[in-house]
Amino acid sequence: MSYAQLVGDWHALAVLFVAGVVPNQIWRMLGLWFGGGLDEGSELLVWVRAVATAILAGVIAQIVVEPPGALASVPDGLRYGAVGAGLIVFLLTRRSIFAGVVTGEVFMLAGKWWLG
Amino acid sequence: MALPPLDSPQWQSPWRAFAWGLRSITQTILTIVLFVTYLGIGALAHDTHFSLLWALCSTLFVWAGPAQIILITTLGSGATIIQSAIAVTVSAIRLFPMVVSVLPLMRTPTTKRRELVFAAHLTAVTLWVECHRFLPQVPRERRIAFVHGLGCGLVSVCLTANTVGYFLAANLTQTLGAAILLLTPLSFLFSTARNSREVADVVALTLGILLYPLAAKMNSGLDILVSGVVAGTIAYGVHWWREVHA
Numbered sequence: 001m002s003y004a005q006l007v008g009d010w011h012a013l014a015v016l017f018v019a020g021v022v023p024n025q026i027w028r029m030l031g032l033w034f035g036g037g038l039d040e041g042s043e044l045l046v047w048v049r050a051v052a053t054a055i056l057a058g059v060i061a062q063i064v065v066e067p068p069g070a071l072a073s074v075p076d077g078l079r080y081g082a083v084g085a086g087l088i089v090f091l092l093t094r095r096s097i098f099a100g101v102v103t104g105e106v107f108m109l110a111g112k113w114w115l116g
Numbered sequence: 117m118a119l120p121p122l123d124s125p126q127w128q129s130p131w132r133a134f135a136w137g138l139r140s141i142t143q144t145i146l147t148i149v150l151f152v153t154y155l156g157i158g159a160l161a162h163d164t165h166f167s168l169l170w171a172l173c174s175t176l177f178v179w180a181g182p183a184q185i186i187l188i189t190t191l192g193s194g195a196t197i198i199q200s201a202i203a204v205t206v207s208a209i210r211l212f213p214m215v216v217s218v219l220p221l222m223r224t225p226t227t228k229r230r231e232l233v234f235a236a237h238l239t240a241v242t243l244w245v246e247c248h249r250f251l252p253q254v255p256r257e258r259r260i261a262f263v264h265g266l267g268c269g270l271v272s273v274c275l276t277a278n279t280v281g282y283f284l285a286a287n288l289t290q291t292l293g294a295a296i297l298l299l300t301p302l303s304f305l306f307s308t309a310r311n312s313r314e315v316a317d318v319v320a321l322t323l324g325i326l327l328y329p330l331a332a333k334m335n336s337g338l339d340i341l342v343s344g345v346v347a348g349t350i351a352y353g354v355h356w357w358r359e360v361h362a
Contacts, residue, residue, distance in 0.1 A: 001283075005286070017177070019200040020201075021174075022201075023205035025177075027211040028215050030212055032236040048210065049317075050347075051349065051352075052207055053324065053351070054327075055186075055206055055344030055348070057321045058327070059207075059340060062189055063160075064301050065328065068160060068297065070163055070285065071294045071298060074298075079298070086302050087306075090309065097303065100302065100305075
């Protein structure tokens with residue numbers, strides 16, 4: 001493993017702080033400083049939670065629809081099938097995360113092996 | 117492993133409380149889910165050409181899986197720093213209500229705000245869930261130490277997972293590398309679905325997935341934000357409509 005892979009350049013680390021650490025951490029610190037007087041069940045927070053969930057859903061979709069790196073070697077139908085199969089088992093097993101993840105992975109690997 | 121009773125002398129030392137927090141990571145399935153998720157994040161960082169140090173720093177200083185994935189995927193697909201920062205900050209808003217609801221569990225009348233800074237930093241969905249489960253069994257004056265232990269344990273698990281995932285992605289065949297990358301969407305999808313108790317959560321999750329491919333066609337660079345705000349607002353509308361007609 002090379003120096004570039006282990007440490008990389010300082011510019012990338014600076015980007016991490018500007019685009020990642022500060023925009024994320026600011027909400028925790030706001031919660032610490034101003035949280036006392038806020039009603040947890042307020043309508044604004046219900047909306048915020050819904051948007052945050054939908055953004056996370058978009059990220060999940062992005063990784064499956066426009067896969068990075070090695071995942072791009074898996075055909076579209078097989079990726080969608082793996083997520084679908086995992087979801088079905090997740091629902092059938094009364095929401096077992098473990099069963100869903102294992103099923104999705106096995107489906108993808110079996111499909112890859114079968115396709116050759 | 118059961119925690120000692122509230123009046124046990126075990127709780128007299130804050131270091132003991134820290135150790136009990138540390139050991140409590142073995143008491144939850146969420147530790148395995150976190151491990152798997154961060155294995156995926158390590159692999160993702162490798163495949164989008166970030167360094168291992170970068171991946172470890174993101175875990176240490178961001179400490180929020182979704183934000184880290186958003187950061188890696190947006191920067192990796194050519195978004196600007198501003199676009200990534202906006203997507204990250206919107207995803208992180210959910211930390212605000214989490215911190216607001218979890219800190220009162222640890223506070224005593226004499227607790228100073230600066231004593232809670234590290235606990236606030238450690239707050240993310242896993243810690244938030246576990247605090248509600250474990251803290252009633254911990255004496256109030258030892259809860260901050262306990263949470264520090266629990267959080268440090270979870271961070272260590274994730275740093276290890278990042279490193280393992282990064283090296284696996286670098287050395288495995290393409291098929292196994294793909295399998296590790298697939299862990300991230302699967303674990304996020306199912307853990308979010310599991311936490312979705314209200315109809316609004318389910319609508320937000322489902323619509324958020326379905327609307328993303330449409331939003332991506334607009335090529336605005338803010339695809340995730342557009343689909344997220346639209347899907348989330350519709351989900352809120354459903355919540356509001358049900359409240360009114362309840």
